[in-house]
Amino acid sequence: MTLSLPDQYAVMGNPIAHSQSPRIHRLFAAQTGQSLDYHAQLVEPGGFMAAARAFQAAGGKGLNVTVPFKADAWVFADILSARAERAGAVNTLSFGPAGVRGDNTDGPGLVRDLKINHGYSLAGKRVLLLGAGGAARGVLQPLLLEKPAQLVIANRTANRALELTLRFSDLGPVTGCGLAELAGRPFHLIINATAAGLSDAVPPLPEGVLAANGWCYDLMYGHEPTAFVRWGREHGATQSLDGLGMLVEQAAESFYLWRGVWPETRPVIETLRSGATLV
Numbered sequence: 001m002t003l004s005l006p007d008q009y010a011v012m013g014n015p016i017a018h019s020q021s022p023r024i025h026r027l028f029a030a031q032t033g034q035s036l037d038y039h040a041q042l043v044e045p046g047g048f049m050a051a052a053r054a055f056q057a058a059g060g061k062g063l064n065v066t067v068p069f070k071a072d073a074w075v076f077a078d079i080l081s082a083r084a085e086r087a088g089a090v091n092t093l094s095f096g097p098a099g100v101r102g103d104n105t106d107g108p109g110l111v112r113d114l115k116i117n118h119g120y121s122l123a124g125k126r127v128l129l130l131g132a133g134g135a136a137r138g139v140l141q142p143l144l145l146e147k148p149a150q151l152v153i154a155n156r157t158a159n160r161a162l163e164l165t166l167r168f169s170d171l172g173p174v175t176g177c178g179l180a181e182l183a184g185r186p187f188h189l190i191i192n193a194t195a196a197g198l199s200d201a202v203p204p205l206p207e208g209v210l211a212a213n214g215w216c217y218d219l220m221y222g223h224e225p226t227a228f229v230r231w232g233r234e235h236g237a238t239q240s241l242d243g244l245g246m247l248v249e250q251a252a253e254s255f256y257l258w259r260g261v262w263p264e265t266r267p268v269i270e271t272l273r274s275g276a277t278l279v
């Protein structure tokens, strides 16, 4: 008699101790009756390729990849989805007989959170994306596929925004600029993809960038409202959301890629939001 172990999954990053991914995937597995193990693995700088190879050799089925290894995972993959190719970053690896498939579920996770969980349609909207680093690059294609009227990338270092614009301009009406150039241009939705929140700060934004009834969305989340969520509230945003919903939605996309089953995200978002300790 052969004993079969549950399929193995993990998230690799540095730091990783506070990752919610193991909890989210265990909740998804329990909810859908899937048999799998999912753990968090700390990887030392420069060690991603070896760690991923070892995980694969041990029969692992899939990996989530987070900061700072998403570009390494992009190189590691044999086959890339179109959105991952474009993003230059991979957050989901699937190990199968055809090779290692790399995908990026961050952008779809953001769009699903906005559209499905919050009923927000991006079509025809003027959207401002703050930041031009990896986080911004990861969400650009899925945002443009929703057909906003305009997508402006604004960054502290204007040149990086302009460079990013060139990489995505064939997909829709995207332009780039520095933060000061935003003066007098109101947006329906402002998405914060900068790392300013790590020091509890907000990029310096001129007055008037948030339209009346505008929404704010921070890709970051925390137990307390993030600096950008607070900024949105102070500036009269109709909704000022953090990235917890996106986190759960990107995990659901990964889970679907691996298991072919869509988990229900709402109860998982509610569990995480309530701070309850479950699995």
Ligand code: ATR
Binding pocket: 130, 131, 132, 133, 134, 135, 136, 155, 156, 157, 160, 193, 194, 195, 196, 201, 202, 203, 204
């Ligand atoms: P990530 O992968 O999280 O996007 P990154 O590639 O280092 O990380 O990019 C960080 C982004 O946050 C950049 O757009 C950065 O602006 P610069 O390109 O000018 O460095 C932005 N950023 C970080 N701290 C910021 C701050 N205090 N105010 C405004 N923008 C900030």
